[in-house]
Amino acid sequence: MDLNEFQLQRRTKLERLRSAGIDPFPAHVEPRTHTLAALLERFAELAASEAEVRTHGRIRLRRVMGKSSFAHIEDESGRVQIFLSRRDIGEENYDRFVETSDLGDIISVTGHLFHTKTGEPTIFVHSWTMLAKAISPLPEKYHGLEDIEARLRQRYVDLIANEEPRRVFRLRAALIKAIRDFLDDRGFLEVETPVLHPVYGGAAARPFITHHNQLHQDLYLRIALELYLKRLIVGGYERVYEIGRNFRNEGVDRFHNPEFTMLELYQAYADYEDMMELFETMLAFVAERLYNSTSIEYQGQIIDLTPPWPRITMRDAILERTGIDIREARTLEALNDAVRSRGLRLDRKPTWAKQVDELFSEYVEPHLIQPTFIIDYPRELSPLAKARPDDPDFVERFEAFIIGAEMANAFSELNDPFEQEQRFLDQLQAAAAGDEEAMQMDVDFLNALTYGMPPTGGLGSGIDRLTMLFTNQTTIREVILFPHLRQSHDA
């Protein structure tokens, strides 16, 4: 380790402790009688009895004033002031505090509780010990750590210095627990399926490739959970879900990280309408759990998650925003003509369905701030979804949008093995034509369907984006503890 000036100073203090026979990283810790929050909660009672308490924490503020000192120590639960007096604690103990402790050190104190004359609840320290000497200095006590790159590369420092990320990641955990509770109560079984896939599928995305040395086999990190969960529906579990990491070899931006957490769930004897009911109910449940309300605030706007949410067909949504009826303009040429005649600016896509998707992304999606279900997608975009009986160019699929971002994707699952085979063949053709995100043929999945999969509704939802919504964050990296960054040269 190369130590800078500050670290060398602290190491000298550490050595001073050692030569006084004190281990700056002791193996044994006397258990605390209270966390800091618990001390504050029971302060009146504890102060009145003058009971001796023991508690631990990191020194966050330190004010040495000659023969007495104040400091604030912090643990996960909170922050409390401590007071040390040279007369009361003993010269050796006191001087050791002044000479060897620093901001950032983790210490243990015993003492009784009292109010200072300004009324602050304070621990009157009887004794203190070092639990872990901090060698590196903390960021500035008032501004904390603000440099975004430093915050992400050294999240541990960010979490010490800044309250906001601590709040966000507690809420993230509460959100995931709320989802589990909701699904468990509805009779869903939580399962775990492979991360390493011999064939990737279930989504349109490019995979990460890895290799099993012993088996001489290339494997893909999963891009979706879908195809294994549906195998379980074939197997007879009627309600399954998995919350797990997906990996997609795509760009990184404020809505995308190469690895991200996905919820997927499948329910037998259900369709996409049931999935809409489930999703809107689930998010309202989460909001109630986290905020005691089905309305939440996001970036200054009130987002009302109260069910039911509006359902708009993709056709109507596009018609409303652009005046183009995709049921009229049914070919790529006709669609391009319509786009051109209205003077809309749009990238050219190779197929009708992709052009429809482009039109939607460009002109509709950014406007979907309040929760909205967009339903009935072009079949080509959805190779795993069941076609609408009344119009087989469209499928029974919806995506849920909130704050202009896709929060869920769901369909009535295609369970006809022959049609599924044809859809895979269409994908292979697209791949041959240069579509890098086209799906692979999954022969074993087709085999599973030949044993009969009940009519099933399936839904996927990005946990990271839900967390953004529920923690009022504008970028995904603020809701992922260690988001992906390019390798730094000083790392």
Added chain:
RNA sequence: GGGCCGCUAGCUCAACUGGCAGAGCAACGGACUUUUAAUCCGUGGGUUCUGGGUUCGAGUCCCAGGCGGCUCACCA
């Protein structure tokens, strides 16, 4: 990947059209037994992201590269 912007002390930030690299916090030394981002006096601390170039002189201008942010493209 393209465009634009940024990178200065441990942290938060200054430094005019090129002219001695600074402040606050933190640190170190001193004063101080009820402070609250303690206060007061003093001191030290720099690969100005890296490497080239222009210039008497570069944090500042030019070229190349690194990392980050925003944005466009792709994706959830």
